[in-house]
Amino acid sequence: MHTLRAMTIDDYDAVVDLMKQTPGVSFRDADSRESTSRYLQRNLGLSFVCEIDSQLVGCIMSGHDGRRGYLQHLIVRPTHRRKGIAKALVESCLVELEDLGILKSHIDVMKGNLSGPAFWDSQGWKLRFDIDRYSWLRCGDENA
Numbered sequence: 001m002h003t004l005r006a007m008t009i010d011d012y013d014a015v016v017d018l019m020k021q022t023p024g025v026s027f028r029d030a031d032s033r034e035s036t037s038r039y040l041q042r043n044l045g046l047s048f049v050c051e052i053d054s055q056l057v058g059c060i061m062s063g064h065d066g067r068r069g070y071l072q073h074l075i076v077r078p079t080h081r082r083k084g085i086a087k088a089l090v091e092s093c094l095v096e097l098e099d100l101g102i103l104k105s106h107i108d109v110m111k112g113n114l115s116g117p118a119f120w121d122s123q124g125w126k127l128r129f130d131i132d133r134y135s136w137l138r139c140g141d142e143n144a
Helices: 009-021 033-042 085-099 116-122
Strands: 003-006 048-052 055-064 069-076 105-107
Touching: 003 085, 009 033, 009 048, 009 055, 009 069, 033 055, 048 085, 055 085, 069 085, 085 105
Parallel strands: 069 105
Antiparallel strands: 003 048, 048 055, 055 069
C-alpha cells in the first residue's frame, strides 16, 4: 500500500537521489535545495511524494502561473512502476490545481526520456505540435 502526501523540503535529499537514479530525468542547477525550497513555498501543497514502508518511491512537482498548471519531475522508482503510483501522483496535482481554478496543465518531457511519452499518451495527454519551447539562459550555463 502506498501513501501520498504533500512534498516538503525535508524530502529533498530522497527526491534528488531518485532523480539521479532514474534514466531520462535531468538534474540541473535549478534543482538545488534553495530553488526547490522557493518553488515549494510558492506552490504550497501542489507537489507530492509517494512512500511505501517509509521509503520514497515516487514524486511529482507542480505549480502554476495563475492561468496554466505545470507538472515537473514525475518519477517513480522502476521497481514500483505499473502499480498506479504515477497516475495517483498526477491526479493529486490536477485536483489541487483545479481547486485553484487551473483547468489546463502542461508537462515537458525530455527527448531522451524513453518511457515518458508512452505514459502521458496512455493517460490521455495530448502531444502539442503547434508550439516550440524556447529558453533564455541569463547565466549562459547550459545546466541552469
